[in-house]
Amino acid sequence: MAVSIEDVRYIAALARLRFTEAEEQRLAEQMSTMLEYVGQLQTLDTTGVPPMSHVLDLVNVMREDVVQTRISREEALRNAPDADEAYFRVPRVIE
Amino acid sequence: MTRRLENRYEPVIGLEVHCQLQTRSKAFSPDSAAFGGEPNTHVDPISLGHPGTLPVLNRQMVAYTLRMGLATHCRIAPRSVMARKHYFYPDLPKGYQISQFDQPICTDGFVEIMLEPEGDGEPVVKRIGITRIHMEEDAGKSLHDQDPYHTLLDYNRCGVPLIEIVSEPDLRSAREAYLYVQKIRQIVRYLGICDGNMEEGSLRCDANVSVRPRGQQAFGTKTEIKNMNSFRNVERAIEFEIARQIALLEAGEAVVQETRLWDANRMETRPMRSKEEAHDYRYFPDPDLVDIVVTEAELDEIRAALPEMPEQRRRRYMEDYGLPAYDAGVLTEERGVADYFEAALSALFKRTGGGDTRAQAKAVSNVVMTDVLRVLNERGLDAEALPVDPERLAGLVFLRLEDQISSTGAQDLFAAMLEDDRAPEVIARDRNLLQVSDAGALGPVVDQVLAGNPKQVQQYLEGKESVIGYFIGQVMRSFEGSPDPRLVRRLLQEKLEAARS
Numbered sequence: 001m002a003v004s005i006e007d008v009r010y011i012a013a014l015a016r017l018r019f020t021e022a023e024e025q026r027l028a029e030q031m032s033t034m035l036e037y038v039g040q041l042q043t044l045d046t047t048g049v050p051p052m053s054h055v056l057d058l059v060n061v062m063r064e065d066v067v068q069t070r071i072s073r074e075e076a077l078r079n080a081p082d083a084d085e086a087y088f089r090v091p092r093v094i095e
Numbered sequence: 096m097t098r099r100l101e102n103r104y105e106p107v108i109g110l111e112v113h114c115q116l117q118t119r120s121k122a123f124s125p126d127s128a129a130f131g132g133e134p135n136t137h138v139d140p141i142s143l144g145h146p147g148t149l150p151v152l153n154r155q156m157v158a159y160t161l162r163m164g165l166a167t168h169c170r171i172a173p174r175s176v177m178a179r180k181h182y183f184y185p186d187l188p189k190g191y192q193i194s195q196f197d198q199p200i201c202t203d204g205f206v207e208i209m210l211e212p213e214g215d216g217e218p219v220v221k222r223i224g225i226t227r228i229h230m231e232e233d234a235g236k237s238l239h240d241q242d243p244y245h246t247l248l249d250y251n252r253c254g255v256p257l258i259e260i261v262s263e264p265d266l267r268s269a270r271e272a273y274l275y276v277q278k279i280r281q282i283v284r285y286l287g288i289c290d291g292n293m294e295e296g297s298l299r300c301d302a303n304v305s306v307r308p309r310g311q312q313a314f315g316t317k318t319e320i321k322n323m324n325s326f327r328n329v330e331r332a333i334e335f336e337i338a339r340q341i342a343l344l345e346a347g348e349a350v351v352q353e354t355r356l357w358d359a360n361r362m363e364t365r366p367m368r369s370k371e372e373a374h375d376y377r378y379f380p381d382p383d384l385v386d387i388v389v390t391e392a393e394l395d396e397i398r399a400a401l402p403e404m405p406e407q408r409r410r411r412y413m414e415d416y417g418l419p420a421y422d423a424g425v426l427t428e429e430r431g432v433a434d435y436f437e438a439a440l441s442a443l444f445k446r447t448g449g450g451d452t453r454a455q456a457k458a459v460s461n462v463v464m465t466d467v468l469r470v471l472n473e474r475g476l477d478a479e480a481l482p483v484d485p486e487r488l489a490g491l492v493f494l495r496l497e498d499q500i501s502s503t504g505a506q507d508l509f510a511a512m513l514e515d516d517r518a519p520e521v522i523a524r525d526r527n528l529l530q531v532s533d534a535g536a537l538g539p540v541v542d543q544v545l546a547g548n549p550k551q552v553q554q555y556l557e558g559k560e561s562v563i564g565y566f567i568g569q570v571m572r573s574f575e576g577s578p579d580p581r582l583v584r585r586l587l588q589e590k591l592e593a594a595r596s
Contacts, residue, residue: 014377059386073136090245092246
């Protein structure tokens with residue numbers, strides 16, 4: 001299998017997710033299948049083909065440097081799981 | 096630590112400098128990029144990382160970055176890519192920072208720093224390589240000390256455009272690192288792209304420090320030093336870290352590769368307490384942001400608009416105006432001061448209509464380097480905010496060059512001009528600062544003083560010529576105004592010598 005249980009645990013840890021052993025097993029299988037499918041591309045000869053960063057044939061999409069206030073603080077804080085009248089509040093992070 | 100021991104090791108230092116660009120809006124969203132403000136008032140669904148929002152690159156951010164790249168002799172990538180750098184920290188609500196990874200916009204540049212000479216020699220120019228300059232966004236601000244159970248977050252700074260300037264490991268002492276950061280600050284300020292304020296965090300610096308036995312090619316194990324929030328602290332922190340690493344090696348211990356924080360109160364670096372996890376940023380091109388393509392025509396346009404840089408200016412002052420290297424260096428340190436100096440000098444040239452331009456340049460330089468810079472420092476002003484504008488300063492220097500005021504008179508006049516916006520000639524006349532050079536006006540006063548002090552006149556005639564100082568003092572005191580002391584002395588000598596015969 002291309003993706004091991006350890007790989008799944010590592011990726012899950014990076015994403016701050018936790019799974020049961022059965023889930024880990026199933027994810028390892030599914031991710032392996034996906035990688036194997038995409039892996040077919042490896043058989044193509046890409047000599048001389050520059051790496052592609054985007055599928056869109058667009059460059060330099062930019063905006064002018066103009067300030068616009070689109071939401072108020074009240075609106076900004078309204079969606080937060082926890083906030084006081086001025087700040088977003090999260091569980092204490094020790095530096 | 097003894098000097099001898101330190102000399103057996105060679106420090107190797109590379110710096111990462113972050114500069115906040117002075118754009119009006121943020122890197123990828125239209126909320127204000129201004130410093131400060133009430134918490135969470137400069138926010139937008141994009142900078143808060145709301146799902147479904149689409150970041151759009153700020154054109155000015157790219158233009159400012161290119162200015163820096165060109166000013167530091169970088170190669171500009173014809174095509175560069177914005178990438179996502181993933182990590183979880185609450186000051187970054189998206190869970191990734193938009194940055195650049197393997198295709199940064201500027202690479203392979205350099206800046207030159209001037210090393211202080213040892214003894215009386217000329218300063219030595221050292222070239223410091225710049226590995227890369229890339230664009231990225233700033234994170235928000237976390238407050239850990241306001242609430243015992245929570246961390247509070249202010250996202251005003253989140254998404255503010257930054258450039259990160261990565262140097263080659265070319266620096267060999269804490270002093271060189273200090274000079275390098277000063278140079279970067281000078282350049283970004285000249286370019287008008289960042290205010291360079293380390294205390295407010297608009298310019299920040301991390302250092303990679305290692306030491307190796309002198310003569311060894313391979314680098315030693317490095318540590319990364321963070322939290323150096325002033326220029327002085329950059330030097331102190333690196334100095335401390337070099338000494339710490341040498342002490343470890345001397346004791347037969349190994350340097351541990353880690354991130355250390357500078358503690359300015361305890362004057363030491365110590366390991367970051369946070370759990371040191373292996374970073375895996377999983378960079379990949381940001382699908383929301385397409386590539387940036389820079390054409391030669393655009394580069395030519397930006398190049399043409401670059402201001403004259405401090406080095407060129409310094410050389411021009413020395414060659415065209417014959418100013419000493421020291422003057423030229425001080426005057427060009429800040430662009431505003433150099434602009435002020437040049438405006439004052441051309442106003443003076445207009446008045447004098449030519450003549451000895453070098454003497455005139457030196458005269459303006461003297462006043463700018465003493466009175467002007469002192470007042471700017473004391474009042475924390477920029478040159479353009481000085482109450483004495485360049486034209487009026489030229490007027491003052493003109494009076495001095497014409498010998499209409501004495502050197503102390505010039506200082507008094509400058510002080511008066513700070514509080515009085517009239518022409519310097521008018522103020523000088525009002526305050527009796529004009530030197531009386533008319534011997535006719537002084538003659539009667541000299542006669543009066545000599546007549547009133549027959550005993551001292553006798554002493555002089557008997558050979559005690561030092562009493563002339565007493566007479567000079569008497570004349571200066573009795574006369575309304577500020578006579579030229581050299582003239583007073585000459586008149587006294589003439590009258591006294593005449594009394595001998």
